[in-house]
Amino acid sequence: MKKTFLSLSFILLSLPLSAQNIIVKANTFILDGVSNQIIADGNVSVTRKKMTISGSSVNYDQDTRTIQIKKALFDYPPYKGKSHEADYNIPAQIVTLTGESQIKDESDILKSESIVFNLKTNKLITRGKTKVTFSKSL
Numbered sequence: 001m002k003k004t005f006l007s008l009s010f011i012l013l014s015l016p017l018s019a020q021n022i023i024v025k026a027n028t029f030i031l032d033g034v035s036n037q038i039i040a041d042g043n044v045s046v047t048r049k050k051m052t053i054s055g056s057s058v059n060y061d062q063d064t065r066t067i068q069i070k071k072a073l074f075d076y077p078p079y080k081g082k083s084h085e086a087d088y089n090i091p092a093q094i095v096t097l098t099g100e101s102q103i104k105d106e107s108d109i110l111k112s113e114s115i116v117f118n119l120k121t122n123k124l125i126t127r128g129k130t131k132v133t134f135s136k137s138l
Contacts, residue, residue, distance in 0.1 A: 021048060021049070022046065022047070022048045022067075022090070023046075023047045023048075024038075024040055024044070024045070024046050024047075024058060024060070024067075025043070025044065025045045025047075026040035026041060026042055026043060026044040026045075026057075026058065027041060027042030027043050027044075028040065028041045028042055029041075036061065036062045036063050037059060037060060037061050037062065038058075038059075038060040038062070039057070039058070039059050039060075040057065040058040040059075040060075041056070041057045041058075042056070042057075044056065044057055044058045044069065046058060046067055046069060046088065050076065050077055051074075051075070051076040051095075051119065052074075052075045052076075053067075053069050053072055053073065053074050053075070053086050053088065053095070054069075054072070054073045054075075055069040055070050055071045055072045055073065055086070056070045056071040057069070057070045057071075058070075065089070065090045065091055066087060066088065066089050066090065067087070067088040067090065068085065068086070068087050068088075069085065069086040069087075069088070070084070070085055071084065071085075072084070072085060072086035072097065074086060074095065074097060074103070074117075076095075076117070076119070078105045078106055079103050079104065079105055079117075080103070080104050080105075081097055081101065081102055081103035081104065081115070081117075082097075082100075082101070082102050083097035083098055083099050083100060083101040083102070083115070084098060084099025084100060084101075085097070085098050085099055086098075092118075093118065093119040093120045094116060094117065094118050094119065095116075095117045095119065096114065096115070096116050096117075097114065097115045097116075097117070098113070098114045099113075099114075100113075101113065101114055101115040102115075103115055103117070103124065107134070107135040108132065108133060108134050108135060109132070109133040109135075110124065110126065110130070110131075110132050110133075111130065111131045111132075111133075112126035112127065112128055112129065112130040112131070113126075113127060113128025113129055113130075114126065114127035114128055115127075
């Protein structure tokens with residue numbers, strides 16, 4: 001059976017996202033006009049500039065302008081991360097990784113229950129039990 005991959009940009013669906021140049025790709029999309037949400041499922045990726053978050057499903061709330069990604073893989077060079085869930089607050093430009101969260105750069109690894117990454121300032125804040133592994137000497 002041939003698998004069809006549907007790629008659709010939210011630019012067609014939401015003016016606030018078009019200004020942010022956010023592209024979402026997935027196998028299927030559901031547009032819910034009642035709850036004002038867009039749900040994407042299967043091989044999902046959310047891309048904005050050099051940041052990509054991929055996962056199993058995405059829920060975009062047009063009222064709050066937030067994107068929730070399940071089983072998230074985070075890529076924002078030089079950082080790579082993963083978590084059970086990622087929440088991307090578009091207006092604030094903040095990505096929150098929750099559930100066995102991890103972020104790595106070229107040499108260090110940060111693990112925590114929750115990691116908040118401010119894309120404007122490139123600052124990380126951890127919440128809960130945290131472990132940092134430095135691979136280079138200070």
